[in-house]
Amino acid sequence: MTRRLLLSSLLTLVLCPCVPAQEPAKDRIVVVVSLDAFPAFALDDPALPTPTLRRLIREGASVRRMQTVNPSVTWPSHTSMVTGLTPAKHSVVFNGLLVRQGPKSPPRVEPHTDKTKLVRATTVYDLAYRAGLTTAQVDWVAIENAPTITWQFAEWPDPNGAIEREMIAEGVLTEAEVRGFSKANITWRDRIWTEAAVHILQRHKPNLLLYHVLNLDSTQHRYGTGNLAALTGMAYADDSLRRIVDTIEQTGLKDRTTLLVVSDHGCKTARRSIRPNAVLRERGLLRETAGKIECDAWVVPEGGSALVYVTDPANRARLVPELKRAFAGVEGIDRVFEPADYDALGYPSPERNDQGPDLVLAAKDGYSFSGAHTGEAVIDIPPGASPGSHGYLNYDPDMDAILVAWGRGVKRGARLDRARVFDVGPTIARLLGLAMTGVDGRALTELFE
Ligand SMILES: [Zn+2]
Missing domain, CATH: 3.30.1360.110 (Domain 2, Phosphonoacetate Hydrolase)
Structure with missing residues (x-):
């Protein structure tokens, strides 16, 4: 190679954001566990009944406060996690799509909207899928009919879906339970979503699994924050997390897997x-x-x-x-x-x-x-x-979310004071050997070796 050619190749590598940072890591697994509405301030309580989260913080790396986006609401925040962008760029500002009904009628918010129509940006699971990696989602949001998801057990599961059929065949749940799923209480649904995440990890070992539980958010909405109901919701969320950690350890996936535990926003009580x-x-x-x-x-x-x-x-x-x-x-x-x-x-x-x-x-x-x-x-x-709400502006510390990293590549004991939810996507991309460029967030390299 001539010196000029070498120089131009080096310049291309430095200047062109389309060059991947490394090869897609086909042996790697990234599991994202989202505990909806788990507030960062809760972890200031040394008696919080969340032994798994404590263990992961002790053995892994963590961020003291992860700032959410505006609006500090479930779908906008989760979409910021996977796109690396604020809602200004990914366009999701509700738990659904705003649909106008004409010049004199109230618009409505439609949750049943295809991801390709709702999310106007590339997600980290799009990047992973296109790079030949496998992707999975359980109760993730703003992801309906996403063509770049390999396996799923959705917020509204499908009795004819492949994962649902496998779980019915294994006796984890019945077809009638899948058909009546959306009418069941959220505590039961969380348990089944957790079973689905465990099933997908054990059976399919996807390179990226996005898994989200909702019971804590529902509990805090109904009863407010800082009470026994909220503490019990956190303990239950922690137990779902424990099932995921147990699965990673018992299925022999620990050497390949990085676990990111996040929340989307906090919560506070109004009068x-x-x-x-x-x-x-x-x-x-x-x-x-x-x-x-x-x-x-x-x-x-x-x-x-x-x-x-x-x-x-x-x-x-x-x-x-x-x-x-x-x-x-x-x-x-x-x-x-x-x-x-x-x-x-x-x-x-x-x-x-x-x-x-x-x-x-x-x-x-x-x-x-x-x-x-x-x-x-x-x-x-x-x-x-x-009385419980989120959606307050994202500079309200009560809206701050959590981020804990554990497992492969994580720098034990690393602590970062602050991060932002849109840093999650570039961080996942980096772990999977993908490059997520031109976004608002950054890979949180301080947490990794
Ligand atoms: Zn939420």
Whole structure:
């Protein structure tokens, strides 16, 4: 090779982001366990009943606080994990797709949306699959009908799915249980999702497994944080994690496997509920006749924040200033953000993205948003109603999530003060010998040897 050719080859390697960092690692396994709504602050309690998580932190590496994204909600955050991007770029701002219903109707959020339509970015499982690696998901989100998943037991399992048929044949669950799955309680569903993750690991040994449990999130929504219900939810999540660790160790996969335990956001308890759609009704911007709502704007609540949409984009210039004034004085609303603020917050722009909100409302401590459009604008959350919420802006430390790494390649005892959920994707990519470039996150190399 001439010196000039050598120089140009070296420059290509340095400058071209399309050159993989290394070869795809076909012998490697990365398991991502997501414990929905496990708050980072919980780990400050030395008596937290989570022995498996403690063991993994002791034997592995961890991040003290992992910052989530805006909105600090399940699907946006999980999508940031797998794309390495903020919602501004991957476009997922709800647990589903915002679907407009016409210029005078409230938009709705549709969870049953194909991943290819919902997630407008490349994911780490897309990269892995295209590199010839195998991929699997159990109860992962924003992933419906993803063509780059090899094996799955979905949030809404399919009685005719390959993994479901294998588990039915093995007597783990019955066909009737799969058919009635979505109506069963979340605690039981978590147990079955865990069985599915164990099954896929034992039988198929995928290079990447994404597995997510939900019971803790549901428990904290219903009962709030810092109580026996929340502690019991954490202990149950820890037991699901223990099943995964046991499987890795007992199936002889430990030398090949890196385990990443994450959460998507934290949780906090509110006392008062804000109804921004009732504010619209009081101002004549929302009318109801014979049970049918006609409105100029509609607000979709996301716990500690809410996204405002002008129903007819042609009216934006006239309505947005009026809406801003209407919400600014409401009890419990801390700030009203407009698109000029979105770059710092990571929301998509309404000018460039059909999912982008026209305004974002942020609640003060002690308040959360509801979608109700009748009654008073702000009420006490009644006893017995769900007081736990996330969705507060991501600089609220109560929204911080967890990240623990354990197993192959992990630097024992490594501690990082902060990371961001969109660092998870590039980190997975690096572990699998893939390159995830041009994204907001970075591979957390400090945690690995
Ligand atoms: Zn969540």
